[in-house]
Amino acid sequence: MTDFTYRAPDGGLPGQTELHTGRAVFTEAYAVIPRGVMRDIVTSRLPGWSATRLWVLARPLSGFAETFSQYIMEVAPGGGSEKPEPDPEAQAAIFVLSGSLRLTIGAERHTLAPGGFAYVPPGADWKVHNDGQEPVRFQWIRKRWQPAEGLGLPEPIVTSDAEQPLKPTSTPDDRWFATCFIDTDDLRYDMHVNIVTFEPGGVIPFEETHVMEHGLYVLEGKAVYRLNRDWVEVEAGDFMWLRAFCPQACYAGGPTRFRYLLYKDVNRHAPLGPVR
Template identity: 70%
Template structure:
């Protein structure tokens, strides 16, 4: 089995001799944020987080993607927060790419290392601390939970990429597969954060056009991605942000696997008032 690789940003600045022309683009249907633009000068500090900086690469925007926020977190050893989430209605997914963190839920602390996944329900009062001697780097996805009368709220989930079997897409001989940390038939969940894997030369062979919003962070490899009417080259460290109904398809174009972390909103009726 191929050992997973998880790209993490490093910040820094390019030299003064560098050309500024790059691949960043923001359109009415999608955005591409290349890894090369995730520099020190665009990081943020967060209230009640110690030894932490973050790249906020998606946030709700009226008329674009409205359901979620996506952060790339870098936490120094010993840093973290006992009050990480300011919104009591917000749920979270943490996916660790480097280092190790301790996530505490009540009196129980969980070690989460690279490839580790944690789903944290709204109001769970979770806490996080970076362990070890190197910074911890991880994704933090936030979404307000849409409760449904008669449907229980989900509980916390701790899982890992290595211990979760990918599900092959039908008719692909496993060349296109999805690692699902949540049962797609579990209606308690209104968002999924999965890992999609395409082997070299594999493709998404049609233009998906659907109601779900997407955030796609490339963990490994490279590909050519169809976004609305454009074909865009992407590689590890790049981020794609798609509004609802943006057509999308993909060819995995590198010598190794192409893998990305995928957010989508699921399992709820669309709101029938503007802004939902």
């Protein structure tokens, strides 16, 4: 199972003759940002970046999801940043959707193709550039790292979807898999970024209800996803944003596999007030 595809935004704007009705929704427990919303008019730009625009998918909101922000970056040929992250406490996870990204962490230089993943620890000296002839689009997840007594800084990680094994869950027919980019047993890391894969007919067979906040970007396929009280149809290019304790489940009805990039916060005590 290596013929993976990764949906990136189309940009542009709908025509004046298209129907207005869409699937975008923001509730007290979750938000769905469908791919049709990710148009030119809702992009932004960042200081310190050249030839770059982005779609902001998630940002900390009091009373909603508070631990992370998530962007889709689009860097034109020749663009990039010598200092992408202004917050010295922020860690980064990068996943390339299309194009080729040159990533430098310290003295190490890497080229990330579609499916390429990198974890950048807080305080690292890192840079990103597009040396290719086509735009590069990638997911960028940001979270402030929470130090813990006896645990040092996490190490950088550079790998890819194709390099990591698909790990089946405990379901008997193995229709539900996880691709883990970060070692789930290494407590230095206070977030996990995985790819979840369902073969047609695969399900999350119960309503997960737990403290982790989620960002889910659909890479491939379609499914019906349970979000709090609702069943919602989602497809490649959609983003789901879940606050803590939002019930969730999934039914991947096919006809192709369903895959999404998943962020969640893990491995730390629940803060009893503002994180310092």
